[in-house]
Amino acid sequence: MFTSALFAGLIAGLIAVLLQWSLVEHLTLEGEEYETGNKTHFGGVLKINEAAGEVQITTPDETVEAEDGELTTRLSLTFFATIVTFIGWSLFMNAGFAVAERFGQIITMKDALLWGIAGFASVHLMTGIGLPPELPGTPAEDIELRQLWWITTAISSALAFALFAYGRTPVFIAVGFALLLAPHLIGAPHLSEYAGLAPPELSGEYVARSLAVGMMSWVVLGLAAGYFWNRGADTQSA
Template identity: 30%
Template sequence: MADFRKLVAVSLLAGLLGGMLLSLLQHYQTLPLILAAEQFETPSTEHVHDWQPMDGWQRNGFTLLFNGLTGFGFALLISASMYWRDQHGYLYGLGWGLAGYWVFFVAPSLGLPPELPGTDSAELHGRQAWWLFAAVATAMGLFGLFLTKQRWLQIGGAGLLALPHLIGAPHPEVVHALAPEALQQHFVVWTSINNAIFWLTLGVLSGCLLRKVTF
């Protein structure tokens, strides 16, 4: 029980710091792109929302809260994995952060890249199901490929890494976006960079903090 409390404390600190950094990066790099894309929407093309935070402190506050909670959850996964493998230090943390980045961002984004407002998408439940399938298959694939020594598990892991992309992500028959293509490309690039920094920061902080905690 004491070990679990220490893991939670380490993950909470790493997650909050990582979430703050991600929020800062988003504020200066991706939020201006989102606001620019929203200018291309018209009342007839905008989605109807029951409620959404207003621009300014509300939007920034909810972004910070969401990123902090998300960072805590992901940092807990990293810390628990390192504890399970009896690993600590920034190098191990860097490796686990890179794995998390690949599982939760890179692999799903190969089929469903980040989109700006005003972009037509496939049905929501289908996209969510494929995203979850891609993340789980990638996690299992990386485990089989790198954390086992049995050849058949390594071969199976390589197959699992490819399986979601062989099946393919759901997309609408006709893709239509209101924002210019150049704006969409900038958004994908900066979102990828921001998430890489976020995951590597979570990994390094978790590894360093675990080294300072005696279990």
């Protein structure tokens, strides 16, 4: 199970990193320009060179070298963090496969795909209803409250989808709907007023692309986990 989870997590993590770098990373960097004050969207895009109140004199070559070094470090950390994260999600998914098969469910490739979609819905879509992805510098409520709501919502959503798929009785379906709706009826922690530094168009594009990357990555994870799981089962039976 660990080997299957490792390979599936590596594949999904690599896809997620490539999608992140090609579709989202430049939006994050753009958001940081507004966070630091180098740009502002009031009255158009305005360059502010003395945002920090002090001027540092550097040559163009030194500036480019510093930016390249910082970007390399950022991409390296993103790469390893994403890989480790998807290996962790893959371990959870394989553990779920094992529990399902213990109760007599056969995990086919179609089932694995649905597991991947359910994982995306639990981790990204349902949590994103209350706490959508945010650009750097976006003011927000206390991080511990948001983390607690996010974790609770992800777990309750995953349980709800499991009940929808395998409950097969009206009682389980009703409990699933209750678990799915409860976090949103309680409400995610938010500030009393809207506030933001970046243009709303940039924020909207960031949310849309982040969810798209999450969807594609989880679909790949489900398919890869299902492939290695069934391959392992075939090897054991042989």
